[in-house]
Amino acid sequence: MRKDVVGVSRELISHEDFTRFRDIFYHRTGIFFEVNKRYFVDKRLMERMDATGSRDFRSYLFLLNDPDGRDEWQELVNIMTVNETYFFREAHQFRMMVRDLLPDVTQRLNPPRTVRIWVIPSSSGEEAYSVAIYLLEYWEGLATWDVEIVASDIDTEVLRAAERGIYTRRSVQHVPPALLTKYFTPVKNGYLIHPTLRDSIRFTRVNLLNPDDLRAYSGFDLVFCRNLLIYFDDRARQLAADALYQALNDGGFLLLGHSESMSRISSRYHARRFSEGIVYQKPMGATPNARMKP
Numbered sequence: 001m002r003k004d005v006v007g008v009s010r011e012l013i014s015h016e017d018f019t020r021f022r023d024i025f026y027h028r029t030g031i032f033f034e035v036n037k038r039y040f041v042d043k044r045l046m047e048r049m050d051a052t053g054s055r056d057f058r059s060y061l062f063l064l065n066d067p068d069g070r071d072e073w074q075e076l077v078n079i080m081t082v083n084e085t086y087f088f089r090e091a092h093q094f095r096m097m098v099r100d101l102l103p104d105v106t107q108r109l110n111p112p113r114t115v116r117i118w119v120i121p122s123s124s125g126e127e128a129y130s131v132a133i134y135l136l137e138y139w140e141g142l143a144t145w146d147v148e149i150v151a152s153d154i155d156t157e158v159l160r161a162a163e164r165g166i167y168t169r170r171s172v173q174h175v176p177p178a179l180l181t182k183y184f185t186p187v188k189n190g191y192l193i194h195p196t197l198r199d200s201i202r203f204t205r206v207n208l209l210n211p212d213d214l215r216a217y218s219g220f221d222l223v224f225c226r227n228l229l230i231y232f233d234d235r236a237r238q239l240a241a242d243a244l245y246q247a248l249n250d251g252g253f254l255l256l257g258h259s260e261s262m263s264r265i266s267s268r269y270h271a272r273r274f275s276e277g278i279v280y281q282k283p284m285g286a287t288p289n290a291r292m293k294p
Contacts, residue, residue, distance in 0.1 A: 102115065
């Protein structure tokens, strides 16, 4: 027996229960929990079991599989996913965006076509807002081109946080003082991002491995998908790579995290090396996407 975080005695979740839940969670999200994550998984499962009044794991699993358990499934996803980021993380990619990638994209387009950027996962919004600030501050093309930024995540709680736009001092620690003054307002225990920036980004819930979620997502010129694939196994990475490929316009670019590479996942992309790093490009003349824009 053990006491969980709210003091209720409960038998440990069995190895068979853990394995069954891990397989279900992986099937639905692509995220695979190794055995060394047992404590993390057990603790959060028991939090939700107590919140729903489930008497044991099997009754909680029954709730998750019930059509009426859709909201509970989302609550579970929210506490199982890891969301930690900050403004201007891996800033060299934002510099590359304005110096290299957007000029490459726009030289093939004619105004008034909108340049479209997708940030997935959005987490609590720091990355998407960083993209917007870099465009406003450093891309001269913004005088000519309209830009649409869509930011998506599987976690509805972090999406609500992103829409609120309130950040801790730690989140903004790498923002230059002049930009902090320009784009943020000090509030209790943190900073509130300027309303014009909040209004410039559309936040949406998306599961990258769910075809039903992805039907509306295509026509993007840049996709930031940083530090997500590291949580997937090989099969899920391939599915994600295909989904991102379909979301890109011909000639569009995919940006991954510094520890991620597409070279062993998919041969459909062309690796492009620029002055500050490697990105992955969808070749020109690829099969047109059939999806509608979100």
